[in-house]
Amino acid sequence: xxxxxxxxxxxxxxxxxxxxxxxxxxxxxxxxxxxxxxxxxxxxxxxxxxxxxxxxxxxxxxxxxxxxxxxxxxxxxxxxxxxxxxxxxxxxxxxxxxxxxxxxxxx
Amino acid sequence: xxxxxxxxxxxxxxxxxxxxxxxxxxxxxxxxxxxxxxxxxxxxxxxxxxxxxxxxxxxxxxxxxxxxxxxxxxxxxxxxxxxxxxxxxxxxxxxxxxxxxxxxxxxxxxxxxxxxxxxxxxxxxxxxxxxxxxxxxxxxxxxxxxxxxxxxxxxxxxxxxxxxxxxxxxxxxxxxxxxxxxxxxxxxxxxxxxxxxxxxxxxxxxxxxxxxxxxxxxxxxxxxxxxxxxxxxxxxxxxxxxxxx
Numbered sequence: 001x002x003x004x005x006x007x008x009x010x011x012x013x014x015x016x017x018x019x020x021x022x023x024x025x026x027x028x029x030x031x032x033x034x035x036x037x038x039x040x041x042x043x044x045x046x047x048x049x050x051x052x053x054x055x056x057x058x059x060x061x062x063x064x065x066x067x068x069x070x071x072x073x074x075x076x077x078x079x080x081x082x083x084x085x086x087x088x089x090x091x092x093x094x095x096x097x098x099x100x101x102x103x104x105x106x107x
Numbered sequence: 108x109x110x111x112x113x114x115x116x117x118x119x120x121x122x123x124x125x126x127x128x129x130x131x132x133x134x135x136x137x138x139x140x141x142x143x144x145x146x147x148x149x150x151x152x153x154x155x156x157x158x159x160x161x162x163x164x165x166x167x168x169x170x171x172x173x174x175x176x177x178x179x180x181x182x183x184x185x186x187x188x189x190x191x192x193x194x195x196x197x198x199x200x201x202x203x204x205x206x207x208x209x210x211x212x213x214x215x216x217x218x219x220x221x222x223x224x225x226x227x228x229x230x231x232x233x234x235x236x237x238x239x240x241x242x243x244x245x246x247x248x249x250x251x252x253x254x255x256x257x258x259x260x261x262x263x264x265x266x267x268x269x270x271x272x273x274x275x276x277x278x279x280x281x282x283x284x285x286x287x288x289x290x291x292x293x294x295x296x297x298x299x300x301x302x303x304x305x306x307x308x309x310x311x312x313x314x315x316x317x318x319x320x321x322x323x324x325x326x327x328x329x330x331x332x333x334x335x336x337x338x339x340x341x342x343x344x345x346x347x348x349x350x351x352x
Contacts, residue, residue, distance in 0.1 A: 004151075010171075012161075014167065015158075015162045017192070018164055019219060021193060022218040022221045023199070025195065025199020030200055038197075040340060041334055042193050047302045050289050055314050057173055057282065060314070063318050064317075065317060069283065070280075070286055073283030073284075073286070074283060077290060087288075088136050090290075091291065093287070094280065094286065094287030095283055095284035096280060097280065097283070098280030098282070099279050099280035103278075
C-alpha cells in the first residue's frame with residue numbers, strides 16, 4: 001500500500017471517529033456523562049495534547065531534540081499571545097522571526 | 108463604492124448573528140495557515156480539503172498534519188486526532204438543554220458542526236425567558252457552526268493552493284508557525300493552575316520520550332499525564348468538599 005493511499009485511509013478513519021465523537025455527545029442522556037471527574041479529565045487531555053504538540057513541533061526533528069530558529073519564533077509568538085494578539089498575527093510573527101533568523105544564516 | 112451600503116444589511120442582523128459572523132470570519136482566517144501547513148507537511152490539496160470538510164475540528168486537523176510532518180504513521184495521526192476531539196463529545200452534552208429535542212436529520216447536521224466556536228457562541232447567549240434564551244442559543248449555534256464551516260473550508264483551499272507555491276517550508280518559518288498555532292490553541296486554556304502544571308508535565312513527557320519512542324507516541328503519552336492529573340485532582344477536590352451536600 002502506498003503512503004498516499006495510507007494517508008487517505010487515515011483521513012477517512014479520523015473523520016469517522018471525529019463525527020462519531022461529536023454525535024455521541026448529542027445522543028447520550030446528560031446524567032450519564034454529567035460527572036465532574038470526566039469533564040475535568042476531558043479538559044486536561046486537550047491541554048496535555050496541545051502542550052505536547054507545541055513541544056514536539058518546537059524542539060524536535062525526527063527523533064532528535066534540537067534547538068533552532070523555531071524556538072526563537074515560538075518565543076516571539078508567546079510574546080504576541082501575552083499582548084493578546086489574534087491567532088493569525090501570532091502565527092505570522094512566529095514564522096517571520098524564524099524565517100528572518102534563517103535568512104541571516106542561523107537555525 | 109459606497110461604504111455605507113452594507114450597514115443597513117448588517118443592522119438587520121441580530122446581535123447573536125453578528126457575533127456568529129465575527130467568530131466565523133476570525134476562525135476561518137486561520138484556515139489559511141492550516142491549508143498552507145498541510146501541503147507543506149506532505150498531504151496534497153485534496154487530502155487537505157478532505158480534512159477540513161470531513162474531520163472539521165481545527166485542533167485535530169493541526170495535530171493530524173503535525174504527525175504527518177514529523178514522519179509518524181497513520182495510526183498515530185488517527186489516535187492523536189481522535190483524543191484531541193474528545194472534547195467535542197462533551198459539547199453535545201453541554202448543549203443538550205438548549206438544543207434538544209432534535210430530529211435525526213438535524214442531529215446529524217448539528218453533530219458535524221459541534222466544535223469549540225459554535226458551542227461557545229451558543230452557551231454565551233442570554234435571554235429574559237427560557238424560550239428567548241433557547242432561540243438565541245440555537246441561532247448562535249447554527250450561524251456559527253455553518254459560518255465557520257463555510258469560511259474554514261474556503262480559506263483552507265486558498266492556503267493549500269498558496270502552500271504549494273511556497274517551496275521550502277522552513278525558509279518561510281512554517282515549522283515555527285505550526286508550533287505557534289498549537290500554542291495559540293492552548294493559550295486560552297491555561298487559566299487554571301492545574302492546567303498549567305499538566306501542560307508542563309505533558310511537555311516534559313513528550314520531549315523525554317522523543318528520542319526513544321516512534322513519532323506520535325510521545326504525544327499520546329502526554330494524554331496519560333492528563334488522565335492521571337484529572338483523576339488525582341478530582342479525588343482531592345472531592346475530599347476537600349466532604350460534608351457539602
